[in-house]
Amino acid sequence: MNDAxxxxxxxxxxxxxxxxxxxxxxxxxxxxxxxxxxxNAAEVIRDNPWEAASMTIAELLCAQRRWGSTRVRKFLSCIPMSETKTVGTMTDRQREAVAALLEDGAGAEVLRAAQPVFAPAFA
Structure with a gap:
């Protein structure tokens, strides 16, 4: 018999x-x-570390200061990407598009253009 x-x-x-x-x-x-x-969120998207692979893109973008679900939704609408897309399943083209928008500040321009302009009712 085996004694071990x-x-x-x-x-x-x-x-x-x-x-x-x-x-x-x-x-x-x-x-x-x-x-x-x-x-930077753009670095995380480009590098794709193991801890971010199963994280949704919306969850990562919401982690940034002053980013909420509305801002994330408007930001992702210009790229046609779902909020539930995980960082690990993004294609290289999607990674570059999101990272470029985040780094260039073009995302802020897109968000400003998407916001409605309210005119006073009495002028």
């Missing part, structure tokens, strides 16, 4: 929970760094 005892690995559901927690913490840290301005 083997240690069974942890059950699969415990390993899955540990991995999910690891990814969740890494994504939270990445969003914190984007919010603080340590990392």
């Amino acid at each position: 005892a083997t240690i069974a690995p942890a059950p699969q559901h415990l390993r899955a929970l540990a991995r999910a927690n690891e990814v969740r913490l890494a994504r939270a840290e990445l969003k914190r760094r984007v919010s603080d301005g340590e990392v």
Whole structure:
């Protein structure tokens, strides 16, 4: 008989929970760094780190200061891209388009053009 005892690995559901927690913490840290301005969202989109691969583009863009769901929706409408598209499944062309708009400040111009101009009713 075999006298050497083997240690069974942890059950699969415990390993899955540990991995999910690891990814969740890494994504939270990445969003914190984007919010603080340590990392640019355009860099994250171009580099595609493992923690951002399963993150939606809307979630990443919302992590930036002063970006909410309305601004993200208007920004992505000029590229025809879904808010639920994950960073890891973006094509190279999509990555370059989003990163270029974020870096050039053209995104701000697109957002300004998309905002309605309100004229006073009494003039």
